Amino acid sequence: AQSVSQHNHHVILSEAASxxxxxxxxxxxxxxxxxxxxxxxxxxxxxxxxFSGDPLVKGIKGFEAEFxxxxxxxxxxxxxxxxxxxxxxxxxxxxxxxxxxxFGSGTRLSIxx
Amino acid sequence: xxxxxxxPRHKVTETGTPVTLRCHQTxxxxxxxxxxxxxxxxxxxxxxxxxxxxxxxxxxxDGYSVSRSKTEDFLLTLESATxxxxxxxxCAISDRGTGAGNTIYFGExxxxxxx
Numbered sequence: 001a002q003s004v005s006q007h008n009h010h011v012i013l014s015e016a017a018s019x020x021x022x023x024x025x026x027x028x029x030x031x032x033x034x035x036x037x038x039x040x041x042x043x044x045x046x047x048x049x050x051f052s053g054d055p056l057v058k059g060i061k062g063f064e065a066e067f068x069x070x071x072x073x074x075x076x077x078x079x080x081x082x083x084x085x086x087x088x089x090x091x092x093x094x095x096x097x098x099x100x101x102x103f104g105s106g107t108r109l110s111i112x113x
Numbered sequence: 114x115x116x117x118x119x120x121p122r123h124k125v126t127e128t129g130t131p132v133t134l135r136c137h138q139t140x141x142x143x144x145x146x147x148x149x150x151x152x153x154x155x156x157x158x159x160x161x162x163x164x165x166x167x168x169x170x171x172x173x174x175d176g177y178s179v180s181r182s183k184t185e186d187f188l189l190t191l192e193s194a195t196x197x198x199x200x201x202x203x204c205a206i207s208d209r210g211t212g213a214g215n216t217i218y219f220g221e222x223x224x225x226x227x228x
Contacts, residue, residue, distance in 0.1 A: 009153070034216075043203065044156075044219040090155055092217075100171065101207075101217050103148070105155035 002027035004093050006104035013081055014112045021076040021107050023065075023091030033074040034092040034101070035065055044090065050074065061085070083111045116140050117220035119204050125226045132191040134223050136204030138184075145187040146171075146205040146217065147179065149198075156203065162187055194227045201225075 005024045013019060025031065035047040048059025055067040065076045074091060091104040116139030126132050136145060144163055148156040148171075158171030160179040168179050176198060178190045191198055204220040 006155075036219075043221045046216060046218075049216060100158060100161060101146075101205075102158065102172075103156040105153060 002031075002093055002095055002102055004091055004102055004104035006089075006091055006107050008107045009105070010108045010110070012110045012112065015083055016080050019076070019078040019081045019085075019109070021089055021091075021109070023074045023076065023104060025072050025074065025091075025093040027072075027093065027095060029095060032094040033065075033067060034094070035059065035063070035074075035076050036090045036092060036103075038088045038090065038106075040087070047076070047089075081109075081111055083113045085109060086111045117204060117206055117218060119202075119220040119223045121223060122221065123224045125228060126194050128195060128227055129193050132194050132225065134189040134202055134204075134225070136187045136189070136220060138187075138204075138206050140206060140208070140218075141184060142206040142208045143184075144207040145181065146207075147177075147187065147189045148203045148205060149173065149200040150203060150222075151200050159189065159202075191225075194225075196227050199225060199227045 003026045007022050033050040036044040037047050038044045047063050048057050050057045050067045057065050063078050065074055067074050088106045088108050090106045092101050094101040118137045120135045146161040147159040150156050157173045159177050160171055162168045162181040180188045202223045205217045207217045
């Protein structure tokens with residue numbers, strides 16, 4: 001069965017610091033990959049997604065993620081974070097032949113102003 | 114935002130009582146999902162539906178049942194609520210369940226407290 005691991009449970013950064021959140025999945029076939037963000041008190045919103053093509057994916061709000069198939073990874077990056085990026089971030093994977101999407105346990109990001 | 118409405122948004126119920134959460138969509142999407150969100154566990158799939166009257170279990174289906182009699186409505190029922198089912202429940206929809214192009218959209222959540 002496929003699974004998603006987010007090893008960083010809570011990350012604390014200062015404004016303008018660079019961000020990288022790890023995401024690893026376990027599935028040997030073709031996958032679709034997602035990053036979602038959940039701001040405090042709100043529902044999940046899509047940040048970016050990868051289906052095929054260029055493994056470097058650009059998302060909203062300056063976020064990007066790189067799919068490295070050999071490492072089963074899809075890490076989220078942002079060169080300079082802002083206080084408004086304080087949120088919980090979820091990585092998700094979908095087997096391209098299935099209808100379920102499985103989420104990681106999330107990484108809480110706190111930004112010090 | 115996708116047209117997804119969850120009701121009720123907040124509910125407090127007693128242990129042992131049945132509870133039904135409703136998810137209504139206006140997007141005519143084929144696939145609908147129920148997730149629960151708990152600290153340290155992220156989102157876990159309870160049940161999902163791939164069409165009217167077509168449903169399947171997710172990771173944490175025990176104690177829950179679902180029904181989908183119309184494309185737009187997906188009901189989640191806690192047959193006999195327990196304190197371990199205190200959680201935030203999110204409904205989600207997607208337009209295609211297989212192949213490329215699938216994106217899942219979330220409702221605003223239903224906060225359920227079982228006392």
